[in-house]
Each structure stands twice: as structure tokens, then as C-alpha cells.
Amino acid sequence: MQKTIKTYVINLEKRIERRSHIISQFETEKAYKINLVKAIENTNGALGLWQTIVNIIQNLAPKQEEYILICEDDHEFTKDYSITKLLNAIKEAQEKEADVLLGGVSWFLDALPLSENLFWVDRFTGTQFMIVFSKFYQTIINANFNIGDTADRKICSLTVNKFVIYPFLSTQKEFGYSDATEFNNKEGYVTEIFEKSGIVLSHLVKANHFYKTI
Numbered sequence: 128m129q130k131t132i133k134t135y136v137i138n139l140e141k142r143i144e145r146r147s148h149i150i151s152q153f154e155t156e157k158a159y160k161i162n163l164v165k166a167i168e169n170t171n172g173a174l175g176l177w178q179t180i181v182n183i184i185q186n187l188a189p190k191q192e193e194y195i196l197i198c199e200d201d202h203e204f205t206k207d208y209s210i211t212k213l214l215n216a217i218k219e220a221q222e223k224e225a226d227v228l229l230g231g232v233s234w235f236l237d238a239l240p241l242s243e244n245l246f247w248v249d250r251f252t253g254t255q256f257m258i259v260f261s262k263f264y265q266t267i268i269n270a271n272f273n274i275g276d277t278a279d280r281k282i283c284s285l286t287v288n289k290f291v292i293y294p295f296l297s298t299q300k301e302f303g304y305s306d307a308t309e310f311n312n313k314e315g316y317v318t319e320i321f322e323k324s325g326i327v328l329s330h331l332v333k334a335n336h337f338y339k340t341i
Contacts, residue, residue, distance in 0.1 A: 128243065130147070130158075130214070131158060131159065131160045132158055132194075132196050133160050133188065133189060133192055133196065133197060133199070134153070134159040134160060134161050134162065134196040134197075134198060135162050135183045135187060135188070135196070135197050136153075136161060136162065136163050136164060136198045136199075136200060136202075137164050137166050137179050137180075137183075137197070137198065137199050137200060138163055138164070138165070138166055139165075139166045139306055140165055140166075143290075143303060144198060144230055144278060144302070144322075145200035145201060146163070146200060147284070148200065148201070148203075149198065149200040149201075149202060150329045152203060152204055153254070153336060154200060158208065158210045158214075159196070159266050159339035162187065163214065164179060164183055164187065166179045166191070166306075167179045167182065168188065170261050171274075172306045173276065173277045173278065174272060174276075175278075175306075176214050176216055176254075176277075176278050176287060176306075177272045177276070177278050177328070178198060178201075178272075178280065180254075180267065180278060181267060181269075183185045183195070183197060183265075183324040184264045184267055184268060185244055185261065185268050186221065188261075188264070190261070191269075192196075192261060192326070193221070193260065193261055194217065194221075194228075194258050194259060194260045194261060194280070195258070195259055196256070197254070197257045197258075197259055197260055198255065198256055199254065199255040199256075199299075199301045201228070201255055201300045201302060202255040202256045202297050202298075202299065202300075203297065203298050203299065203300040203303075203305070204296065204297060205231065205294070205295050205296055205297065205298055207294040207296060208294065209296075212244065212292070212296060213230075213296055215244070216244055216290075216292045216296075217244055217258060218226060219241075219242060219244075219245050220245065220258070220260075220290045223234065223241065223245075223288070224291065224293075225260055225288050225289070226259070226260055226262065226263035226266070226286040226288040226290055227257060227258065227259055227263065227282060227286065227288070227289045227290070228257070228258035228260075228290050228291070228292065229248070229251065229254075229257055229289070229290065229291040229292065229297075230256030230257070230258075230291075230295065230296045230297030231253060231255070231256060231257065231291065231292070231295030231297040231298050231321060231325075232251040232252060232253040232291050232295075232321075232324055233252045233253040233299065233302075233317060233321050233324060234251065234252045234253070234320055234324055235248045235250065235251040235252075235291070235324060235327075236247070236248075236249050236250040236251070236329060237250070238291070238327075240293075240332055241285040242301060243332075244292060244293055244294075245290055245291075245292065245293065246290060246291050246293050246328060247289065247290055247330075248290065248291050249283070249287075249289075250280070250283045250288070250291050251279060251281075251283060251289065251291065252277075252279045253279060253282055253299070253321075254278050254279050254282070255297060255298075255299045256296070257296035262283045263288075264287060265284065266285050267282075267285065274285045290314065291328075293325075293328050293329075293332070294325065294328075294329075295321070295324075295325055298318070299318075300316055301317055304341070320326075328331050
């Protein structure tokens with residue numbers, strides 16, 4: 128029997144169009160147990176997002192679960208998505224003692240191909256689709272969130288065990304604004320940076336294949 132993934136979708140109550148969008152992403156998927164979570168509003172949008180993530184892990188996530196999925200309401204499945212690919216990636220990430228598995232990233236600094244469909248990443252941006260493993264819960268709960276921090280940068284600083292699925296199974300839908308990251312408000316910017324990150328990873332895959340044949 129296929130495991131049901133406990134899924135927590137973060138949505139500001141006033142963002143009705145985002146709520147409709149994210150519900151549409153999961154409405155035909157039976158593998159997810161969806162919980163809509165009212166985002167904590169803060170004048171510092173990044174802090175509000177982090178506080179909401181901590182609240183999910185501390186107060187909502189079942190302690191017996193090996194992992195949960197935390198989604199932001201702009202998550203969008205890519206053409207490469209399938210539940211089988213996701214579950215296979217989760218299994219592989221668990222075997223590599225992952226703390227976090229990302230469905231797709233908008234930017235990264237360093238990446239290392241571990242298999243056909245899994246990369247280790249160092250610094251990254253993009254928490255719109257994030258599998259969080261239970262052994263990492265307390266680290267997140269205990270973390271200090273400082274002025275200038277963002278959720279993705281904070282996670283980068285808390286663990287080296289971060290992985291991303293390739294090809295990306297998740298991207299961010301353009302809404303023309305961002306509630307957490309002001310820099311993402313430029314129209315078309317988010318789509319562009321996700322595409323560029325995917326292209327760079329594809330080049331790393333090709334290079335890896337090439338040197339294996341030498």
C-alpha cells in the first residue's frame with residue numbers, strides 16, 4: 128500500500144488566488160494528505176514564513192512520521208513530476224541520511240550529482256516544495272532566526288544533508304509578487320532563475336556521464 132504523505136500547505140488567508148492554485152495542484156493526487164495552514168503574518172515576510180514552518184513542525188506534524196512535506200502556495204508541479212519519482216527520491220535521500228529534500232531550487236551555489244535523479248546541494252534558494260525528515264525537526268525548532276535571514280538560507284546554515292531532485296519536480300508559479308522575498312517581485316524573474324538552475328544541473332549531469340566513459 129502506498130504511503131500517504133502528510134502535506135502542509137502555507138497560505139496567507141488574504142491570498143485567495145494562491146489558495147485556489149495550490150488546491151488545484153493536489154486535487155487529483157491521492158498520495159497526499161493535505162492540510163492548509165494559515166501563514167503567520169509579519170511585517171517581515173521572511174520571518175513570518177519561518178515562524179509558520181516552525182509552527183508546523185512543532186505543533187502540527189505527527190511525531191511518528193518519518194517525514195512531512197511543507198509546501199508554499201506558489202508550488203507548481205513540473206512536466207517531469209510523478210509520485211513514483213518523488214517516492215524513489217525520498218527513499219534514496221533517506222538512505223543518504225538527508226535532513227531536507229527539495230523538489231526544485233531557484234538558485235544554488237555548489238551541487239554534486241549522487242545519482243541520475245539526486246543532487247547534493249550546498250547553499251540554495253527555494254522552499255516551495257520541501258520534504259523535511261523527522262531527525263531535523265528539533266534543529267529547526269531550536270534555531271535562532273535573525274534580521275536578514277530567509278527560510279532557505281537558515282536551512283542551509285543548519286545542515287549539510289540537503290538534496291534536490293533532478294529533473295525538478297516542482298517550480299514556483301509567477302503571481303507577480305512575493306510575500307516572503309521582495310526581490311522576487313520582478314515579473315518573469317522566478318521562472319527565469321528556476322530554468323537557469325535546471326540547465327546548470329543538466330550540464331553537470333552530462334559532464335558526469337562524460338567522465339565516467341573516459
